[in-house]
Amino acid sequence: MSATGGGGHDPARLAVLRGPVEPIDHNARTIAALAANPGCDRRAVLDAAGVDKGRTVRHLGHPPRFGLSPFAMFRNEQFKAIVKEDGGAHLVRLLREVLHLTTEDAAYQTTGEDAGDAREVRHRRTAELLRQAAEAGRAATLLDRPLLTLAIAGHDVYLEPDVIAFQAEGRFHVVAIKAFAVIDGQAETAKVSAAAREAAVYVHAMRALFADLGLDPERVSHDVVLVCPKDFGNVPTATLVDVRHQLLVLDRQLGRLKGVDRILAALPADLTFDLARPAAEVAAALAAVDARYAPECLASCEMAAFCRAEAHGCDSLAALGRAVRDDFGGVGSVAGAIGLAEGGVLPEADQSEVAERLRHIHRIYDEAVV
Ligand code: SF4
Numbered sequence: 001m002s003a004t005g006g007g008g009h010d011p012a013r014l015a016v017l018r019g020p021v022e023p024i025d026h027n028a029r030t031i032a033a034l035a036a037n038p039g040c041d042r043r044a045v046l047d048a049a050g051v052d053k054g055r056t057v058r059h060l061g062h063p064p065r066f067g068l069s070p071f072a073m074f075r076n077e078q079f080k081a082i083v084k085e086d087g088g089a090h091l092v093r094l095l096r097e098v099l100h101l102t103t104e105d106a107a108y109q110t111t112g113e114d115a116g117d118a119r120e121v122r123h124r125r126t127a128e129l130l131r132q133a134a135e136a137g138r139a140a141t142l143l144d145r146p147l148l149t150l151a152i153a154g155h156d157v158y159l160e161p162d163v164i165a166f167q168a169e170g171r172f173h174v175v176a177i178k179a180f181a182v183i184d185g186q187a188e189t190a191k192v193s194a195a196a197r198e199a200a201v202y203v204h205a206m207r208a209l210f211a212d213l214g215l216d217p218e219r220v221s222h223d224v225v226l227v228c229p230k231d232f233g234n235v236p237t238a239t240l241v242d243v244r245h246q247l248l249v250l251d252r253q254l255g256r257l258k259g260v261d262r263i264l265a266a267l268p269a270d271l272t273f274d275l276a277r278p279a280a281e282v283a284a285a286l287a288a289v290d291a292r293y294a295p296e297c298l299a300s301c302e303m304a305a306f307c308r309a310e311a312h313g314c315d316s317l318a319a320l321g322r323a324v325r326d327d328f329g330g331v332g333s334v335a336g337a338i339g340l341a342e343g344g345v346l347p348e349a350d351q352s353e354v355a356e357r358l359r360h361i362h363r364i365y366d367e368a369v370v
Contacts, residue, residue, distance in 0.1 A: 010261075010264075013051040013269075014050070015049075015264070016123075016271075016272055017049040017051065017271060017272055018050055018272075018274075019273065019276060021052070021275075023050020024050050024051070025047065025135075025157050025158065025184075025299075026047070026150075026157045026159075027158045027159060028158040028160060028162070028198045028201040029160075030033060030047075031157075031159070032250075033301060034047060034250075034254070034257070037250055037296065037297060037300065038164075038256060040289070040292040040301075041263045041289055041290040041291065041292075042256055042291040042292075042303070042307070043303070043308050044260050044263060045260060045263055045289075046273070048152075049273075050225060051273055053302035055275060056273060056275065056282065056286075057303050057305060059282060059307070060279050060283055060286075060307035060308045061069065061277050061279060065092055070235065072237060075156075075179045076178070077293075079178075081227060082146065082234050083177050083227055083264075084164075084177075086143075087108040087142075088106065088108045088144070090165070090236065091142065091164070091175070091227070092106045092140070092142065094237070095168070095175070095225060095238065096171075097238070098225060098238040099168065099173065099240075100238055101140070103168045103169070104141040104169065106139075107139065107141045108205060109141060109143050110143070110144040111119050111125045111126045111143070111145050111146060114127040114293050122145075123145075123147045123158065126208060127212075127213060129146075130143065130146065131171075131210065131213055134167065134210075134215050134219065136167065137170065140166070140168040140169075141162055141168075142165075142166055142175075143164065143166070143167070145162075146164075146202075146206070147159070148205035148209060149196025149209075150204065150205045151208075152257060159202065160254045162177075163176050163177070164177070167341045171219060172206065172219055172220045172221060173220075173223060173225050173306055175227060176189070176198065176202075176224060176226050176227070177223070177227045179228070179229060180228055180229075181228065181230075181232060182228045182229070182231070183231055184231075187221070187228060189255050192226070192241065195226055195241070196224070196226075196241050196243050196246050197249075197250070199224040199226070200224075200247045200343075202224075203220055203224060203243060203247060204247060208210050215247060222244045222247060223240045223242055224241050225238050225241075226238065226239050228238075255354075259337040267288060267289065268288065270283060271288060273285050273286065283306070291311070293307040293316070316332065317331060317332060317336075317337060327354075329350075329353045329354060330350045330354060331351060331354055340354070341358035341359060341361065
């Protein structure tokens, strides 16, 4: 079944880009990562074609340092098991508090963990259980491991089930369980942002499924419930996180993937990232697609080591991070910034303000070191 609209790409063109292999599957984490750098054409093309970025970057001699360590994965699984104990009884108490519900308890259902179950079967079961929960009215339901789908660049992908959908009093909430600590009511901003981006993918996919089922997608709340360990122990605590902003970014990025034809139109028709080719040829093919490297890529994209090495060799200000790029709006290179500061380069119309600031800082620096 289709979760969202199709893409309209030329599948043959994407197959040429990818080489003679199957496109890789996405999961919520990889889809969320799409939203982390929405301006990067290279990532948009690689993801639309379903290129295995991890294999590609290894082929290029840059092993990806990306993803959770085995210890972090074990810790995540351990904490999830604690939160779900007793058919989610403790979780329901937390949800009741954070959502201010009068609900006493909730039915606990799972789409099944039988490895033998095909994904299609589990997805159909998810749709049926969500429909039943939607019709249940005031009775609360916890649905563990809902298996959702999302159309990415014109083909449906399954989303790994690592959240719980909770229905109470007619509203559905995505519940994301993460093992990073909340200390004195505060958690690391980067981790909360990553969890919010990931949860937004589930909200988006659940809303799409609701639309397919003839249900009102707005019944899936933009307030997701983030469950984390409190302080340094294993006691769970729940917080509401509003993911409206993340949903907007995700919509925009998925829209860009659907519109990747515009990027492809500017590329040679025979361009390919086929890993049967020598690394230098694959690197040259990648270099033909504009990238927008920022240090944040290191936490969100397998290609980061390759793109960083490339950006360091090309004098790009963006390689110093988004904060620098925003501060220097309109100036693209380190040499350009130095030229404006020293007065050797005349500012363009949109650079007068930043040029003024650079000259001012340059004067202060000169006075300080003389
Ligand atoms: S690492 Fe490279 S391909 Fe990935 S988002 Fe950053 S610039 Fe784009």
